[in-house]
Amino acid sequence: MSHRRPFAAALAGAAALIAVGCGTDGIRVVAGDASEVPTPGSADPAGPFTGGLDLTEAVDQRNMLDVPVAVKDNLFEPRVVRVSAGTSVAFTDQGLNPHNVIPSTEGQFVGIPTGDLDPKMSKAVTFDKPGIYAYHCSIHGTANKGQRGLVIVD
Amino acid sequence: MRSTPNSDTNTNTITKTLIAQHSRCPRPRDGRPLTAVTRYVPRMRTRFIKLMAVGSLTALCAAVASCGDSGSSNAGGTATTKGGGTSKAPFTTLEVGEGKAYTTIQNAVDAAKGGELILLSPGVYKEAVVVEKDNLVIRGLDRNKVIIDGEFTRDNGIKVLANGVAVENLTARNHKSNGVFFTGDYDSKVVLDGYRASYVTVYNNGDYGIYAFNATRGQFDHDYGSGHPDSPYYIGQCNPCNAVVSEVVAENNFLGYSGTNSTGVSIVNSRFSQNRIGISPQSQDGEKEAPNDGGIIAGNNVYDNNNPDTPQKDEKLDLAFGTGIVAAGTNNYKIVKNRVVDNKRANIVLILWPFGQIFDPHKNEVRDNVTSGAKEYADLVLALADTSGGALDNCFSGNTFETARPAAIEKVAACGSASEKGFEGIDATALAGGAPPYKDYKTMAPPPDQPGMPDPATSPPVPADTSWNPIKVELDKIKVPTKV
Numbered sequence: 060m061s062h063r064r065p066f067a068a069a070l071a072g073a074a075a076l077i078a079v080g081c082g083t084d085g086i087r088v089v090a091g092d093a094s095e096v097p098t099p100g101s102a103d104p105a106g107p108f109t110g111g112l113d114l115t116e117a118v119d120q121r122n123m124l125d126v127p128v129a130v131k132d133n134l135f136e137p138r139v140v141r142v143s144a145g146t147s148v149a150f151t152d153q154g155l156n157p158h159n160v161i162p163s164t165e166g167q168f169v170g171i172p173t174g175d176l177d178p179k180m181s182k183a184v185t186f187d188k189p190g191i192y193a194y195h196c197s198i199h200g201t202a203n204k205g206q207r208g209l210v211i212v213d
Numbered sequence: 214m215r216s217t218p219n220s221d222t223n224t225n226t227i228t229k230t231l232i233a234q235h236s237r238c239p240r241p242r243d244g245r246p247l248t249a250v251t252r253y254v255p256r257m258r259t260r261f262i263k264l265m266a267v268g269s270l271t272a273l274c275a276a277v278a279s280c281g282d283s284g285s286s287n288a289g290g291t292a293t294t295k296g297g298g299t300s301k302a303p304f305t306t307l308e309v310g311e312g313k314a315y316t317t318i319q320n321a322v323d324a325a326k327g328g329e330l331i332l333l334s335p336g337v338y339k340e341a342v343v344v345e346k347d348n349l350v351i352r353g354l355d356r357n358k359v360i361i362d363g364e365f366t367r368d369n370g371i372k373v374l375a376n377g378v379a380v381e382n383l384t385a386r387n388h389k390s391n392g393v394f395f396t397g398d399y400d401s402k403v404v405l406d407g408y409r410a411s412y413v414t415v416y417n418n419g420d421y422g423i424y425a426f427n428a429t430r431g432q433f434d435h436d437y438g439s440g441h442p443d444s445p446y447y448i449g450q451c452n453p454c455n456a457v458v459s460e461v462v463a464e465n466n467f468l469g470y471s472g473t474n475s476t477g478v479s480i481v482n483s484r485f486s487q488n489r490i491g492i493s494p495q496s497q498d499g500e501k502e503a504p505n506d507g508g509i510i511a512g513n514n515v516y517d518n519n520n521p522d523t524p525q526k527d528e529k530l531d532l533a534f535g536t537g538i539v540a541a542g543t544n545n546y547k548i549v550k551n552r553v554v555d556n557k558r559a560n561i562v563l564i565l566w567p568f569g570q571i572f573d574p575h576k577n578e579v580r581d582n583v584t585s586g587a588k589e590y591a592d593l594v595l596a597l598a599d600t601s602g603g604a605l606d607n608c609f610s611g612n613t614f615e616t617a618r619p620a621a622i623e624k625v626a627a628c629g630s631a632s633e634k635g636f637e638g639i640d641a642t643a644l645a646g647g648a649p650p651y652k653d654y655k656t657m658a659p660p661p662d663q664p665g666m667p668d669p670a671t672s673p674p675v676p677a678d679t680s681w682n683p684i685k686v687e688l689d690k691i692k693v694p695t696k697v
Contacts, residue, residue: 132449
């Protein structure tokens with residue numbers, strides 16, 4: 060469930076999310092170390108990896124603690140979201156086919172493997188550190204084409 | 214390395230030797246080894262001798278670069294496949310297999326250029342191939358012995374995210390998701406343009422056999438599919454799809470054909486038997502481009518789709534077991550001149566799509582089909598949410614049938630005249646629900662060998678590029694199939 064996040068609650072929520080807790084289905088995947096993730100406007104001449112997606116299409120969800128992303132056949136909706144650090148992004152398969160969420164930069168965060176995101180299933184990933192996290196469904200896309208998305212973390 | 218009756222082995226050896234000797238020649242940008250590429254250049258020997266006499270490295274390099282444009286009349290000839298499109302000689306072949314220049318399909322794909330042929334030797338290829346390069350042709354030398362095996366661990370056999378790619382004369386089996394998958398770039402409005410799967414066998418894949426999504430201008434022909442818990446052939450989310458499914462066989466699957474929100478697909482001259490359901494186009498709100506707004510189902514043999522020894526994804530799909538053709542929430546479909554018999558629940562059904570957003574069928578035409586033997590419900594069925602508004606311009610005429618719901622279906626919903634209102638309603642839930650236990654797709658028996666494409670070793674490649682078009686369907690030339 061999404062809700063507005065007061066500042067104090069955000070701090071408490073962020074602390075709680077460090078520990079293993081429950082996501083939308085009782086199992087939460089905690090994002091990995093994003094310290095090397097290039098940030099928007101970074102000095103990296105190559106820029107952050109975005110899989111060719113347009114950062115300006117981001118849906119701003121920075122006032123939300125839990126952000127839903129619908130996983131459909133065969134796309135993520137919204138495809139680009141912008142959230143605050145510590146936000147839990149819940150992926151829910153609303154389609155008829157299995158999907159997965161694979162980080163396009165290996166190891167950037169802990170993804171959701173095939174089998175954990177079948178129709179009607181939901182799984183959350185918590186993004187604790189600022190950066191740009193590109194991901195894709197390896198069944199129906201690649202890092203650069205097809206079913207893929209971005210989480211921009213401020 | 215080269216495999217054509219027009220090939221000149223000596224010339225080719227000389228060419229490759231010269232190329233190897235002159236290592237200062239610029240390599241192709243893609244970095245592939247020049248020695249691994251076979252070009253059909255019979256006149257190159259003379260050209261190279263002259264060039265060597267001059268001793269000009271620059272000229273030699275230029276000659277190599279122009280090999281593909283030598284214009285020789287022996288350089289592979291010209292090929293035209295069904296559906297149009299022409300491949301002009303010369304062409305390049307990249308050979309894959311044990312002892313060949315490439316040992317994996319992916320390596321050859323990565324090295325190939327548009328218009329080139331990737332030719333696979335017999336063998337079991339345990340890899341997941343991704344194609345992001347336009348206009349390639351991937352062909353097996355033996356349909357039944359070139360096998361891409363997912364071992365129930367890999368998702369897709371060949372995943373194509375590029376335009377104009379053709380896959381021919383091979384088998385894709387045992388994938389968790391799809392055997393061969395063509396797809397556009399979702400949400401970016403980039404639709405895949407041009408695809409073809411010919412003489413492809415798909416079996417025991419966990420989702421679809423040959424799957425086209427967000428793609429246009431396509432063709433499945435002479436394919437065979439069995440053992441799928443969904444369907445061996447699926448075309449979805451496209452408008453216009455401009456796609457043809459022709460002369461294929463589907464048996465022992467959950468569905469023989471499925472297509473969601475796929476406007477402009479023709480399914481013709483094919484056989485669908487021993488599945489749970491034969492053919493089912495639908496409209497759904499789970500994918501974009503709803504509704505499914507037009508298509509042709511003609512000249513097909515659809516019979517005995519009552520097979521309990523078939524896979525199914527899960528209990529949620531306990532639907533419509535024992536039906537032949539089920540058009541669910543579609544508009545403007547022409548279902549004509551099919552032989553649809555002995556599907557025990559119902560043979561041809563126009564029905565609303567009841568899950569999520571409800572789609573009633575509109576303006577579908579069921580004409581000149583031969584049906585019989587649907588003992589449980591009826592040969593012809595029109596099931597609407599509400600009949601007070603009439604038949605919603607759906608019509609039935611000229612069919613051969615024994616039973617119908619409503620009984621006077623060709624009177625109350627005749628083609629060419631206004632329908633009656635308030636005719637007999639149908640309990641769609643009773644019609645659609647129920648199915649026997651199903652099998653695990655991984656346990657299904659492999660199919661028998663299937664006939665291969667003509668001359669796979671020598672036929673020039675015909676990619677589904679912009680000069681190619683799918684088979685043109687001419688309804689007046691299609692006939693009702695005879696009894697098998």
